[in-house]
Structure formats: structure tokens, C-alpha cells
Amino acid sequence: xxxxxxxxxxxxxxxxxxxxxxxxxxxxxxxxxxxxxxxxxxxxxxxxxxxxxxxxxxxxxxxxxxxxxxxxxxxxxxxxxxxxxxxxxxxxxxxxxxxxxxxxxxxxxxxxxxxxxxxxxxxxxxxxxxxxxxxxxxxxxxxxxxxxxxxxxxxxxxxxxxxxxxxxxxxxxxxxxxxxxxxxxxxxxxxxxxxxxxxxxxxxxxxxxxxxxxxxxxxxxxxxxxxxxxxxxxxxxxxxxxxxxxxxxxxxxxxxxxxxxxxxxxxxxxxxxxxxxxxxxxxxxxxxxxxxxxxxxxxxxxxxxxxxxxxxxxxxxxxxxxxxxxxxxxxxxxxxxxxxxxxxxxxxxxxxxxxxxxxxxxxxxxxxxxxxxxxxxxxxxxxxxxxxxxxxxxxxxxxxxxxxxxxxxxxxxxxxxxxxxxxxxxxxxxxxxxxxxxxxxxxxxxxxxxxxxxxxxxxxxxxxxxxxxxxxxxxxxxxxxxxxx
Ligand code: ADP
Numbered sequence: 001x002x003x004x005x006x007x008x009x010x011x012x013x014x015x016x017x018x019x020x021x022x023x024x025x026x027x028x029x030x031x032x033x034x035x036x037x038x039x040x041x042x043x044x045x046x047x048x049x050x051x052x053x054x055x056x057x058x059x060x061x062x063x064x065x066x067x068x069x070x071x072x073x074x075x076x077x078x079x080x081x082x083x084x085x086x087x088x089x090x091x092x093x094x095x096x097x098x099x100x101x102x103x104x105x106x107x108x109x110x111x112x113x114x115x116x117x118x119x120x121x122x123x124x125x126x127x128x129x130x131x132x133x134x135x136x137x138x139x140x141x142x143x144x145x146x147x148x149x150x151x152x153x154x155x156x157x158x159x160x161x162x163x164x165x166x167x168x169x170x171x172x173x174x175x176x177x178x179x180x181x182x183x184x185x186x187x188x189x190x191x192x193x194x195x196x197x198x199x200x201x202x203x204x205x206x207x208x209x210x211x212x213x214x215x216x217x218x219x220x221x222x223x224x225x226x227x228x229x230x231x232x233x234x235x236x237x238x239x240x241x242x243x244x245x246x247x248x249x250x251x252x253x254x255x256x257x258x259x260x261x262x263x264x265x266x267x268x269x270x271x272x273x274x275x276x277x278x279x280x281x282x283x284x285x286x287x288x289x290x291x292x293x294x295x296x297x298x299x300x301x302x303x304x305x306x307x308x309x310x311x312x313x314x315x316x317x318x319x320x321x322x323x324x325x326x327x328x329x330x331x332x333x334x335x336x337x338x339x340x341x342x343x344x345x346x347x348x349x350x351x352x353x354x355x356x357x358x359x360x361x362x363x364x365x366x367x368x369x370x371x372x373x374x375x376x377x378x379x380x381x382x383x384x385x386x387x388x389x390x391x392x393x394x395x396x397x398x399x400x401x402x403x404x405x406x407x408x409x410x411x412x413x414x415x416x417x418x419x420x421x422x423x424x425x426x427x428x429x430x431x432x433x434x435x436x437x438x439x440x441x442x443x444x445x446x447x448x449x450x451x452x453x454x455x456x457x458x459x460x461x462x463x464x465x466x467x468x469x470x471x472x473x474x475x476x477x478x479x480x481x482x483x484x485x
Contacts, residue, residue: 002041004095005091009092011042011196013044015044015047015192016210017055017058025047029046031043032099035331044185044189044212045212046212047211047212047218048218049217052221055211058206059151059179059180059206059209060150061206063177066173066204069176071128075125075126076122078125079122080201081197082119084197085118085194088193089108092162092190096110096190097323099187100331101331103331104324106286110163114163117163117166121470125471128475130146137483139485140483141482142482143480143482145478148476149177149475149476151230152178152474153230154172155182155233156181156234161188164234168232168234169194171465172230175471175474180209181210182213182215182219185212185215219246223243232254232257233255236259237459257454257463257465259414259459260292260460261412263294263296264296266297266299266421267422268301268302268303269424270421270422273310274443275307276314277314278443279294279311279394279445280445281445282419288392288393289334293388296395298405311357312357318372320370330372331369339362341391342392345382346361346375349395352379374396377397382395402430410434414460416439416456418437419440436457439454439456451466452466
């Protein structure tokens with residue numbers, strides 16, 4: 001159904017378990033649908049506890065051999081994987097758009113972005129340095145080794161079906177760990193395609209596995225296993241809490257990349273055109289379905305009306321439609337529940353006094369398409385102030401002073417991404433330091449890349465992905481004290 005140059009990238013009814021493409025023990029499947037059309041694309045196995053336990057056993061055996069390779073050898077296989085992904089970028093993007101809905105150009109961007117983590121960590125694999133510590137006794141030598149943490153697992157969301165996997169698997173494999181991936185039920189096909197290319201790159205079957213099925217059973221088996229020493233999760237804060245609780249009995253090391261509630265502040269000295277472009281990129285990318293999307297736009301009184309008008313004019317240029325169609329810049333929402341949440345946030349904001357500037361209803365295309373929307377003079381009492389909308393809705397809040405907006409921006413349990421626009425160097429430093437967020441974009445709406453540490457503070461999560469910090473999540477520190485020398 002999807003035209004591909006490498007048809008084997010699209011898997012039907014099988015997952016990558018212990019080096020074999022197999023169905024679920026029960027034969028049951030999940031149906032994968034195109035969110036733009038509702039058409040069925042493929043089936044994926046509905047696996048559970050038993051298959052997960054087999055994957056863990058295979059991962060344990062494979063990890064011992066994988067860690068025994070030199071870092072240079074692991075690096076070479078990762079570089080091959082990277083090259084294959086880029087070689088098949090168009091096919092991978094088509095699979096991604098078909099199951100996730102984002103415009104094809106954005107999907108191609110995600111493949112390149114996702115692949116960049118594999119290239120980066122292939123390089124970092126060779127730079128896992130230990131330490132020698134000057135000893136307090138003359139006959140001693142104190143050494144610090146960094147060793148792979150072991151068998152790891154990843155549970156990933158549907159909004160970036162490729163990149164949320166490579167961001168975890170690349171540092172894990174580079175460090176000498178094996179990894180079992182459970183992608184989201186909505187978007188497993190991109191994950192399987194990555195596994196096809198991993199195998200072609202010479203990455204052994206048990207080292208990188210992809211299994212699909214019942215999240216509660218698979219997640220339960222992973223959390224309870226003492227063999228799995230590390231779990232990396234990207235998804236909702238609610239599920240993050242469940243996984244953290246379930247991991248307590250085995251004291252599993254966790255990386256959690258959870259929800260956000262990103263403030264996007266436009267000060268009166270900002271370059272308004274740049275701020276509008278930043279808002280478009282941050283708010284409407286992936287139809288507003290990213291954890292770093294601007295959720296609350298705070299605009300200073302003096303520029304509020306001008307910014308609202310410029311943003312509305314620019315939003316009117318967005319083209320809503322099927323991600324495969326030429327010129328489309330905003331695809332459908334992932335499912336009916338996502339649409340219902342957007343509708344309830346907009347209705348609630350208007351009921352609490354917000355003014356509709358543009359959009360504000362489901363798109364004439366039907367399905368889960370929603371009009372790109374701008375709301376002005378939204379009340380901090382509105383639901384959109386507290387919860388991530390995860391849709392193409394920009395709520396504008398009016399503010400007067402720097403202290404006021406910093407308090408408003410930090411008034412949330414979340415702390416992932418934040419953004420602000422200003423040209424005053426003193427203000428830039430003050431505000432960047434005062435925002436309680438893991439990431440701050442100054443005069444930009446896009447800042448994520450493989451060389452920088454991505455992650456949140458407060459209830460947005462634990463750990464960092466990307467950058468030289470990213471590989472530490474998959475390494476243990478071992479202290480070796482040598483005496484009597
Ligand atoms: P979203 O709201 O973005 O779908 P979720 O946190 O529900 O976010 O989903 C992210 C990932 O977590 C998906 O792979 C999903 O299957 C998985 N997941 C959901 N519930 C559980 C659970 N109870 N245990 C383990 N994984 C889960």
C-alpha cells in the first residue's frame with residue numbers, strides 16, 4: 001500500500017524478537033491505521049509477558065558478546081546503521097507519515113534528526129574515558145572504570161516514531177548495552193523498519209529488539225525483571241509515574257522524558273517577526289503534538305495586539321491536509337481522543353473569557369483534522385494553562401512585568417522546554433536563569449539536536465538524551481582501588 005524502494009522495510013504481522021521475525025504466541029494482532037484516512041496499513045503482533053521474557057533472555061546473552069567487542073567495532077556497526085537509514089530516508093519517511101500523519105517533509109526531517117543520534121553516539125562510543133585519581137596513600141592507585149549497565153529497555157511514544165527510539169538505542173548500543181524497544185501501539189512500523197536496517201548493519205538480533213503488544217503486560221515484565229537494569233521511557237507523566245513505581249522493586253535505573261507545559265514569552269523589545277516564526281515552528285510543528293511545543297504564549301502588553309495579528313496572519317498560511325499531499329504543513333491529530341482534548345481546551349478557554357482570533361473548530365476535512373487556532377487574552381484559570389494541549393492551539397496570555405511573567409511561566413509542575421524572545425542582553429541572562437526548565441530557547445522556537453542535552457526538570461523527567469551526557473545514562477561507574485603496589 002505504501003510505495004517503497006526497499007519493500008522489506010514494511011513488516012506485516014511480525015516483530016523482531018531474538019533475531020527472528022515472529023508473530024505473537026497467540027497469533028493476535030494490533031491494527032495500524034493511517035490517521036489521515038483511517039485506512040489499515042498493516043498488522044503488528046499483540047505480544048505479552050511470555051514474549052517479553054524471551055526477549056529479555058535473548059538480550060542478556062547477546063549483551064555479553066556485544067560488550068566484548070571493541071568500542072571501535074561497535075562504532076563501525078552503528079555508523080553503517082546510520083548510513084543505511086540515510087540511504088533509505090525517503091522510504092522511512094513514507095512509512096512514518098503513513099502511520100503517524102505528519103507532513104512528509106517533516107517526516108524526512110525526523111529521519112535525519114533520528115539518524116543523527118546514531119552517528120553522534122557511534123563517535124562517542126570511542127570516548128568513554130575512565131579516570132585515575134591521585135591516591136591519599138603512596139602504595140595505592142585509584143581507578144574509575146565506566147562499564148555498560150547491561151540489558152536495557154525503551155518504551156516510546158507515537159509522536160516521533162523514529163527519533164524517540166534512536167535517541168535511546170544509539171547511546172545504549174554505543175556503550176555496550178543491549179536494548180529491547182516497545183514502540184507505541186499506533187506507530188510500530190517505523191520501529192520495525194529501523195530493526196530491518198540494524199540487522200543489515202550487522203547489529204546482532206538480541207542486541208536490538210522490537211516487540212509490540214499489550215503495554216501493561218510488556219511494561220510489567222520489563223519492570224519486574226532483575227535482568228533489565230535500565231529503562232528509558234518517553235511519554236506521559238502519568239505512565240512515567242506508573243513505570244517508576246513498578247521499577248522500585250528492582251531499583252532500576254530510569255530515564256524519563258515526560259510531559260511539558262512550555263512557556264513561550266514575547267517581551268516588548270523582541271523582534272516580533274522572529275517571534276512569530278519561532279511560535280509557528282514551536283507551536284504548529286507535528287500539529288502541536290510534541291512535548292516541547294509551546295503550550296502557553298505570554299505576550300507583553302505593549303506588543304500583545306501586534307503579535308496576535310501577525311501570528312494570526314501567519315497561521316492563515318498553514319495548509320491542513322494529508323501529510324502525503326504537496327504543500328501540506330499540518331497533518332491530522334493522532335486519534336479521536338486527541339481531537340476531543342483539543343476541543344475541550346478551546347471550549348474551556350473561551351468559556352473563561354478568551355477571544356478567538358482564528359480557527360477554533362474541527363477542520364472541514366473531517367476525521368481528526370483541526371484548524372490551526374489562536375486564542376487571545378486567555379485566563380490563567382483556563383485548562384490550557386495547566387495541561388499540555390498537544391494540538392495546534394496557541395493561547396495568548398497578556399502580562400506586564402518580567403517578574404510577573406517569570407512567576408506565571410514557572411507556575412506548573414512541569415519543567416521541560418521554555419522559550420523567550422528579547423534583544424536585551426541583561427534580560428536574556430536574568431530570564432534564562434530564572435526559568436525552571438531543562439531547556440531554554442532564546443530567540444528561537446527550535447533547539448533540539450544530537451549534540452545538546454535534551455531533558456526536563458521537576459515532573460518532566462529524569463536524565464538527558466543526546467550530547468556527551470547522553471551515554472552516561474547507559475554506563476555504570478566502577479571504582480577500583482589497588483593497594484600494596
Ligand atoms: P501518549 O499519551 O502520548 O500516548 P503514553 O504515556 O500513554 O503517552 O504512551 C507512551 C508509551 O507508553 C506507549 O508506548 C504506550 O504503549 C506506553 N504505555 C502506556 N501505558 C503503559 C503502561 N501501563 N505500562 C507500560 N507502558 C505503557
